[in-house]
Amino acid sequence: MTRPTIYNIPVCPFSQRLEILLTLKGLQNEIDFRVIDITQPRPEWLLRKTRGTPTLPVLETADGGIVKESLVIMQYLEDLHREQRVAQRDPYRRAVENMVTQMAGDFVTRGYGWLMNQDPARRDACRAEMLGQYAQLNDFLLAHASASPFLFENFGWAEAVFTPFFVRFEYLEYYEDFALPDEPRYARVAAWVAACLAHPAAQQVSREQVVKLYYDYAKGAGNGVLPPGRSKSSMAFEPDWRTRPWPPRNKYEHGATDSELGL
Numbered sequence: 001m002t003r004p005t006i007y008n009i010p011v012c013p014f015s016q017r018l019e020i021l022l023t024l025k026g027l028q029n030e031i032d033f034r035v036i037d038i039t040q041p042r043p044e045w046l047l048r049k050t051r052g053t054p055t056l057p058v059l060e061t062a063d064g065g066i067v068k069e070s071l072v073i074m075q076y077l078e079d080l081h082r083e084q085r086v087a088q089r090d091p092y093r094r095a096v097e098n099m100v101t102q103m104a105g106d107f108v109t110r111g112y113g114w115l116m117n118q119d120p121a122r123r124d125a126c127r128a129e130m131l132g133q134y135a136q137l138n139d140f141l142l143a144h145a146s147a148s149p150f151l152f153e154n155f156g157w158a159e160a161v162f163t164p165f166f167v168r169f170e171y172l173e174y175y176e177d178f179a180l181p182d183e184p185r186y187a188r189v190a191a192w193v194a195a196c197l198a199h200p201a202a203q204q205v206s207r208e209q210v211v212k213l214y215y216d217y218a219k220g221a222g223n224g225v226l227p228p229g230r231s232k233s234s235m236a237f238e239p240d241w242r243t244r245p246w247p248p249r250n251k252y253e254h255g256a257t258d259s260e261l262g263l
Contacts, residue, residue, distance in 0.1 A: 003031065003062060004030070004059060004060065004061050004062050005032045005033075005060045006032070006033050006057050006058070006073075007034050007036055007046060007058045007060070008034070008036065009035065009038040009056050009057075009235075010035055010038060011209060011210060011213045011235075012056065013167070013168050014056075014057055014164070015033070015056070015057040016167070016205060017160055017161060018073055018077070019033075019204050020164070020201050020202050020204070022077065023201040024086045024155070024156070024160065024201050025084040031059075036056060037224075037237060038223060038224040038233070039224040039233040039235055050068065053068060057070060057073065059073045071161070074160070074161075086156050086157050087156070088152065088156070093152060096151070097156070097158050099140070099144075100140055100151065100162075103136065103137065106133060107137070107162070107165065110129045111130060111168070112217070112222075113126065113129075114126035114129070114172060115171055115172060115214065116218070117220075118219070118251075118252070123176065126176075127176070127178060130172070130178065134186055135185055135186065137189045137192070138185055138186055138187070138188045138189040141188045141189060142188050145188070145192075148195075149194070150195060155196070155199045155202075159199070160201075162196065163202045167202070167205055167207070167210060168210055168214070170207045170211070171211050171214050171217075171218065174211045175211075175251050208241070209241050211247065212234065212246065212247060213234055215261060216230075216234040216235065228255070229257070232258050234261060239262060239263065244261060245260070245262050248260065
């Protein structure tokens with residue numbers, strides 16, 4: 001019997017959900033993470049394990065079972081390690097966690113859609129859609145949250161679900177000059193975001209790393225696809241992102257070369 005393994009891609013927010021959950025449980029050293037190069041086709045040995053599914057992360061259990069989808073993997077880990085529960089025990093509170101978790105899908109879709117948008121004429125519409133998502137979260141928190149900055153008293157399940165995307169959406173500040181307006185209708189969600197970003201369990205990825213590695217997404221080329229005129233993905237393992245210059249912020253008027261990106 002071997003240790004459980006999570007197969008993931010670099011700077012993957014869905015994998016960070018699992019890292020945060022394991023950190024909250026004190027189990028971050030009990031599971032191996034194996035990074036898969038997103039710039040290359042999925043290896044055949046991995047596709048055999050997943051029965052052809054290229055989407056990551058995937059958890060391989062100690063006895064060879066395969067569990068897919070980040071929220072499903074989170075629940076599996078929660079059920080497996082019940083002695084260090086992160087999800088709420090009270091049925092109503094757990095239902096509240098599940099309701100806000102259901103809101104994450106549209107939130108993620110809008111954020112990535114705006115990052116990958118290549119039409120300057122759509123920027124205002126994308127901004128309005130993103131603000132609408134934050135406003136919905138703000139309303140939900142006002143209706144259900146505790147007095148702490150988090151959904152309930154402590155950083156928990158809902159925070160593990162959303163925080164990786166609060167981290168990733170810092171690329172919207174960089175590439176789209178986006179910030180939540182200092183207005184009452186965003187005040188509660190702004191406090192939640194700030195508290196989540198600062199929490200010790202959520203420090204696996206930095207703003208600099210996200211901005212540099214996601215440059216190709218900002219040019220409309222996700223999942224290791226190369227933008228026109230480029231020969232190396234911004235998601236490449238080498239050279240290390242720390243040695244690269246910061247990408248140009250104006251994604252609409254200029255496409256950086258490999259050289260400009262330090263690739």
